[in-house]
């Protein structure tokens with residue numbers, strides 16, 4: 171493999187692991203729409219960064235994490251509702267369109283917007299890869315520390331709160347961890363496709379494993395595999411952008427996992443594989 | 452703290468509420484409520500929807516202050532002994548748990564409040580002890596044979612047993628169950644009541660169980676606390692569950708029949724469900 175792939179592989183793999191782990195909790199908590207919303211915030215942040223003249227990268231992180239914290243504050247001890255998120259998304263996306271108009275009036279729209287929307291994993295440098303790996307390490311460390319109480323707060327919020335688990339703080343940390351991986355994934359996959367690495371591997375893992383630790387591991391593994399296979403496919407077929415190849419592989423993994431889960435849930439399997447399949451549950 | 456108590460019960464009561472009053476917003480939910488629960492005692496909190504049964508549990512958990520009177524839980528102020536209380540909330544968000552293994556949901560009752568994770572290979576003795584404790588709770592509720600299945604694949608009664616196991620896995624001194632019979636069919640209600648009775652006696656746990664229909668509980672209970680119209684009435688089953696006591700409390704005629712085998716049947720309490728499995732009956736506020 172040629173040298174330019176190495177940063178892509180390192181950045182892509184670490185991003186995939188962080189997205190898989192955080193995504194497992196997001197899917198569990200039915201917050202995929204919030205993840206989608208944050209990817210829109212990332213787009214606006216990138217364009218705003220270009221307009222202000224700071225790096226789009228900084229704009230993405232600033233906007234996404236600020237909006238994530240805002241959603242967390244609104245949500246409190248509950249999970250933010252779809253209506254609030256939906257209205258927030260359109261408003262922030264409107265600001266992004268405004269920023270894009272300002273940018274194009276200055277005759278400067280082209281590549282910045284395209285990169286924000288579609289990502290550019292193959293143009294990442296060694297420095298980008300190190301930054302991505304560091305951010306992923308921090309996110310994974312945070313999840314390792316809060317994972318168990320976060321699971322309790324996600325599954326039995328009232329009982330967890332009565333036991334003294336700080337449900338509101340954990341909800342906020344989950345939002346901020348999500349915002350961080352969304353921001354990080356934007357440069358690799360772009361705002362339009364990054365959900366593929368957050369929702370699809372995690373969704374597949376929920377189909378394949380009922381044990382939390384196993385599910386989290388599988389989500390990370392499918393994420394990495396999606397990046398590697400996607401990169402390999404786009405390497406062999408240069409007309410296929412890496413981000414669409416990765417998104418396609420991740421979606422295929424999800425579909426396969428859903429199929430496996432359906433076959434496994436059949437009554438025949440439940441009855442210890444003795445009887446004939448009559449219908450699925 | 453118990454100095455003001457007008458009760459003469461022994462000092463080992465797990466719960467002691469004296470002349471308790473709760474105000475929410477501008478309305479008094481109930482006043483002059485007295486309650487004592489001892490280890491191994493099974494008490495039902497009964498009354499129509501909106502009468503303040505869940506509110507009483509919130510007071511005992513330290514999540515809502517009393518506007519008057521005093522409350523003491525396991526010898527301390529409410530909220531101070533959280534880790535010694537098992538609690539099964541009324542509105543259980545179980546959708547998120549659909550695909551999680553039942554045994555892991557029980558385990559959260561034991562370790563769910565603990566930060567960090569155990570590095571594999573360390574603390575194995577403690578891990579083994581915890582695993583044994585989880586299996587003991589599963590055995591006690593009779594859920595061992597489906598503990599490896601996803602929560603969402605279980606029946607309503609099986610899910611309820613798993614949640615009860617989660618509430619008792621820490622071997623709490625005191626168990627609060629908010630409408631655990633809600634949405635269960637009659638035979639399942641009977642078996643869950645029998646299970647709770649056994650846990651209560653076997654582990655010497657004080658149990659407070661909220662229900663709005665007393666009939667499935669009558670044979671298992673030690674005492675009842677009725678809340679209606681802002682007033683409360685506590686006592687042994689045969690003292691409180693009489694036509695005259697209940698009719699006076701509810702302000703309407705209520706009949707208590709005694710069957711040939713000595714069992715009582717209460718007829719006419721508001722909110723005795725017309726049929727079972729009525730999940731969303733709460734919140735319409737009959738009270």
Ligand SMILES: Nc1ncnc2c1ncn2[C@@H]1O[C@H](COP(=O)(O)OP(=O)(O)O)[C@@H](O)[C@H]1O
Pocket residue numbers: 475476480498499500501502503504505506507733736738
């Ligand atoms: N957050 C709240 N603020 C003000 N009043 C409340 C609140 N929650 C419940 N109430 C009122 O308190 C009363 C008792 O509620 P609750 O304890 O849930 O009743 P129960 O459990 O007996 O059905 C009801 O009349 C309800 O309207």
Ligand SMILES: [Mg+2]
Pocket residue numbers: 504505506541629733
């Ligand atoms: Mg209630």
